[in-house]
Amino acid sequence: MTTTRSACLLSLTPLLTTLPLLGALACGDASGGLGIGPPTAGSFGNTSAFPECGAFSQACIQGGFNAPLAAGAKVGVGIDFRTGGSSAPEITLRTSVPDILTAESGVLTAHVPGASALLVEGPDGAVIDFIHLWVAQPTELRLIRYNDAGVALGAVRDEATLLSDDQILIVLDALAGNQALLGLFKATWTVEILEPGPEPDAPVVSVVEDLVFGWYRLVARQPGRVRVTVEALELTHTLELEVLP
Amino acid sequence: MSRIFPPTRALAALLPTLLLTACPVEEVEDRAGLYAITAAPPALEARVNNTPDAVPTITLTEGAALGVACWSTCEDECEGASLTAEPEDALEILPAYATRYTYSDNFVLIAKKRGAFSLRVETSCATTLYRVDVPAQPASP
Numbered sequence: 001m002t003t004t005r006s007a008c009l010l011s012l013t014p015l016l017t018t019l020p021l022l023g024a025l026a027c028g029d030a031s032g033g034l035g036i037g038p039p040t041a042g043s044f045g046n047t048s049a050f051p052e053c054g055a056f057s058q059a060c061i062q063g064g065f066n067a068p069l070a071a072g073a074k075v076g077v078g079i080d081f082r083t084g085g086s087s088a089p090e091i092t093l094r095t096s097v098p099d100i101l102t103a104e105s106g107v108l109t110a111h112v113p114g115a116s117a118l119l120v121e122g123p124d125g126a127v128i129d130f131i132h133l134w135v136a137q138p139t140e141l142r143l144i145r146y147n148d149a150g151v152a153l154g155a156v157r158d159e160a161t162l163l164s165d166d167q168i169l170i171v172l173d174a175l176a177g178n179q180a181l182l183g184l185f186k187a188t189w190t191v192e193i194l195e196p197g198p199e200p201d202a203p204v205v206s207v208v209e210d211l212v213f214g215w216y217r218l219v220a221r222q223p224g225r226v227r228v229t230v231e232a233l234e235l236t237h238t239l240e241l242e243v244l245p
Numbered sequence: 246m247s248r249i250f251p252p253t254r255a256l257a258a259l260l261p262t263l264l265l266t267a268c269p270v271e272e273v274e275d276r277a278g279l280y281a282i283t284a285a286p287p288a289l290e291a292r293v294n295n296t297p298d299a300v301p302t303i304t305l306t307e308g309a310a311l312g313v314a315c316w317s318t319c320e321d322e323c324e325g326a327s328l329t330a331e332p333e334d335a336l337e338i339l340p341a342y343a344t345r346y347t348y349s350d351n352f353v354l355i356a357k358k359r360g361a362f363s364l365r366v367e368t369s370c371a372t373t374l375y376r377v378d379v380p381a382q383p384a385s386p
Contacts, residue, residue, distance in 0.1 A: 043283040043312055044343045083344060096337070096355045097308040113385040115289055117310035117355065119339075126340040127353040130310050132286035137385060177386075 039080055040065040042129030046083050047120055049131055051182055052076030065182070068136035069101070069110035070174040072233045073183020076107050079120055083128075091128065092121045100135050110135040110183060138174035138181055141230060141237035145170050146215075161242045162205070162220040170216050174233055184214050187232040194240070197222035204243055275318045277326070277371040279303070282343060282351065283312035288383050293375075303364060303377045305336075305356040312341055314349040319370035323350040326368045335362035336377065 039048030050064055052075065069075060081088040093103040097116035102109045108118070113135050120129045143156035146169045156170060174181045189207040197204050204224035208217040218228070220243040229238045278295055285291035289306040293313060305311050315323035330336035335358060341351040354364075356379040364375040 043310070044341070044345065046342065046344060096310055100308065114308065114382050115286065115306075116308055119310065119353070121339075122342060124340075126342040127310075127312075128342045130283075130312075130353065132289065132309065 040131055042120065042131050044127075044129045046081070047129040048080040048082065049118065049120075050078050050080065052078055065131065065133065067180060067182050068134035068176065069108065070138045070176075070181035070183040070185065070233060071110050071112055071135050072138075073174065073181070073185040074107055074109050075183045077103070077118070078106075089122050089128075091123075094119050094121065095133075101133060108133070113137045136176040136179070136181055138176055138233045138235060140175040141232060141235045142173045142175055142180075143170045143230075143237065143239070144173055156239060158239045159241075160239065161244060162218070163244055164220050164223055166218075166220040166243075168218040169210070170218060171214055172216065172230060172232060172237075174235070185232050187216075187230050189216070190229040190231075192227045192229070193224060194227055195225035195242075197224035197243070205241055273318070275370040276373070277315065277317035277319065277323070277366055277368040278373050279313040279315055279328075279352075279366055279375070281311060282314045282345070283310075285309070285311075290380060301373060301375045303354070303375050305354060305377065305379055307356050307359050307379050307381055309356055311354045312343060312351065313354060314343070314351050315366065315368065316349065317368040317371055319368050321369050323368055326350045326366065328352055328354075329365045329367070330377070331363045331365065334358070335360070335379070336364060 039050040041048050077093065079088070079091060093106065095101045095103050095116045095118055097114065100112055100114040101116040101118070102111070103118060115132055115134050117130045117132050119127050122128050145153045145156050147153055148169060162168065172187055174183065174185065191203065191205055191207060193204055199222055203221050205226045205228065206219045206221060207228065208219055210217055218241070223243050223245045225240065225242045227238060227240050229236060278301060279293050280295065281291070281293045283291070286309065289309045290304045291306065291309050291311040292304050294302040294304070315326045317323050317326070328338045330338060337355040337357055339353045339355070341353045343351040359379050359381050362377040362379065364377050366373045366375065
């Protein structure tokens with residue numbers, strides 16, 4: 001028996017587009033106050049840019065824009081003004097190389113590897129500030145387990161054992177080499193039953209998309225053995241789980 | 246009390262004039278140019294080279310942005326300075342709001358395509374032609 005669950009993160013794009021306006025409030029509500037990465041100063045020092053992570057992505061939360069974006073991923077960007085004597089004017093974000101990176105309604109979309117400047121333009125078209133951002137091709141997907149308090153516990157092993165009724169909170173991270181990349185992306189989960197449980201028609205393990213962007217819960221329903229496959233960013237990651245009574 | 250004889254006094258009065266006329270008057274050509282006000286990001290190039298007696302050069306990796314400020318010997322400094330890329334689509338030239346450099350006209354240059362181009366900097370008293378080298382971005386590891 002095969003269960004397919006498509007978790008389309010892009011469906012939350014309308015939410016992300018509002019984040020630059022809502023700022024910390026929206027992100028704080030979305031992920032317990034940990035949804036924003038630390039800021040990166042612009043070249044002119046007029047502004048700082050920070051990624052709106054929306055999940056416990058290790059690269060985002062710990063490093064802000066101190067990592068490349070994963071090709072194929074999206075990330076919201078907030079701008080923090082540091083210009084004395086003026087509030088922030090109405091701004092426009094755009095990139096220098098749209099083939100590599102685009103900015104639309106406060107959301108960055110990474111297309112192919114390379115570097116692009118992100119320009120913050122004022123109402124008169126003058127560049128208020130800019131930062132260079134990198135896009136990298138992910139080479140690995142990694143599942144990171146968190147506890148309910150949002151503390152990272154470590155990478156999920158490829159073969160693991162659960163107890164029936166366990167619920168494991170995980171985040172799917174993209175990496176290039178061993179460098180965790182930024183961005184939220186569409187993921188498709190497949191659960192293949194290798195050894196059915198006492199109720200053959202019922203799932204052994206379910207993958208449930210959390211209310212928070214980028215989080216998933218592995219739920220052990222009944223004893224048995226399954227192979228869980230996740231596909232994203234043209235990569236595949238597989239793990240085998242045994243559920244004990 | 247000391248006394249200064251009239252001829253000596255007259256000579257002392259004339260001395261500054263004599264010294265000035267002894268110095269050759271050199272006409273200095275007005276100059277204008279750019280200097281970088283932002284740093285290059287890792288692995289990319291973004292710099293201005295104004296080495297004397299050499300062709301002034303800007304090196305800017307394709308897709309990179311560089312903040313520059315104008316300087317000149319004109320009385321009005323860089324007021325109304327204009328930057329023109331040749332060909333025009335080689336560089337994107339944008340006005341910049343760089344609060345740390347408010348005494349000068351500031352710009353952001355973005356390299357739009359690879360190759361060797363030129364950038365003309367015109368102020369009220371001088372014009373400088375920069376050679377612009379635009380290398381490709383480094384390949385992904």
